[in-house]
Amino acid sequence: MSGIKKVVLAYSGGLDTSIILKWLKDKYGCEVVTFTADIGQGEEVEPARAKAKAMGVKEIYIDDLREAFARDFVFPMFRANTLYEGEYLLGTSIARPLIAKRLIEIANETGADAIAHGATGKGNDQVRFELGAYALKPEVKVIAPWREWDLTSREKLMAYAEEHNIPVDFAKKGKKSPYSMDANLLHISYEGGVLEDPWCEPEEDMWRWSVSPEKAPDTPTYVELTYKKGDIVAIDGQAMTPAQVMAHLNKVAGANGIGRADIVENRYVGMKSRGAYETPAGTVMLKGHRAIESLTLDREVAHLKDELMPRYASLIYNGYWWSPERKMLQTMIDASQEHVNGTVRLKLYKGNVIVAGRKSESDSLFDANIATFEDDAGAYNQKDAEGFIKLNALRMRIAAKRGR
DSSP: OOOOOEEEEEOOSSHHHHHHHHHHHHHHOOEEEEEEEESSOSSOOTHHHHHHHHTTOSOEEEEEOHHHHIIIIIHHHHTTTOOBTTTBOOTTGGGHHHHHHHHHHHHHHHTOSEEEOOOOTTSSHHHHHHHHHHHHOTTOEEEOGGGTOSOOSHHHHHHHHHHTTOOOOTTTTTOOOSOEEEEOSSOEEEESGGGGSTTSOOOGGGOSSOOOGGGSOSSOEEEEEEEETTEEEEETTEEOOHHHHHHHHHHHHHHTTOOEEEEEEEOTTSOEEEEEEEOHHHHHHHHHHHHHHHHHSOHHHHHHHHHHHHHHHHHHHHTOTTSHHHHHHHHHHHHHTTTOOEEEEEEEETTEEEEEEEEOTTTOOOOHHHHOSSOOTTSSOTTHHHHHHHHHHHHHHHHHHTTO
């Protein structure tokens, strides 16, 4: 790529992105703008400012995006009860479109010619960042150093850092981190180390947000989630913002051993990968949302949502958040939530999320007079079931007579 004078770099302040910062200047002779996002990873982001300044960066963006992440990305995704391949709550996937969006916004604000990221050529994140960037700014140039340079090992990265006086935390110098980790308000993911063998059980000291179910309290914790149009707006009667909801549930659910997952998933680039995930808040949110929908959604609407959900999940996993088809599905999903209002009571106990009650004063479709096993006072004529069954059996009876 030629003619690049300014690049916006997704910058964490860690070893890899600090090396990328220097490499971009050397390789392209360009000015670098850094962008660091706080999306609830639980680590200070301000030190990235000092590191960027020390490396000569003049335009430094550090944004608190926790509320935007929860409100505009996580909550809309959970309205669909989204799971990828039946298990993964998409904690990493759903953060990428927000970062891509902000990279493009900063590129527009600063007049940058390109954006850059630190995702490797083997993973899904490169796809997610770049599909998002191209959807929002079709002519943008994207630099992915891991697909260009020859710094293919940690040893080479460390040597490059030493050669160019790039600061490295002493505790990490010369040591290989056992896991590759990604964290935000929704989850922490772990890859690498012993996890590269699918037969090996994750080490107990790896987990950061949750206690093991065996060490969780012997007394259950109850929480009441209040829903408005499919979103949690209060916990135990206390109004909360989306980010506050997630932070609170991460703490409470994690303390009860909830949210751990060990998954072998199919990456979009073609390979299988094994990862471990902690998603305490997401695990509770999924259970609670399905519970309130069970009370308030029409049967066929609920079933149609379940049929479409795997496609919706794949779109997010594969990086198509900004695609026309995801937006179309989101419109339908959001419309289905108009009457998803009420309260769900959940019992959190030793790794389990148990529905203990659900109610909706204004939007419940549950009619006790019809569903009762006691005298229904004529609310339901059981004789009607005979014709219903015979009509539905008609095609099978005809086929059976033909020996099929």
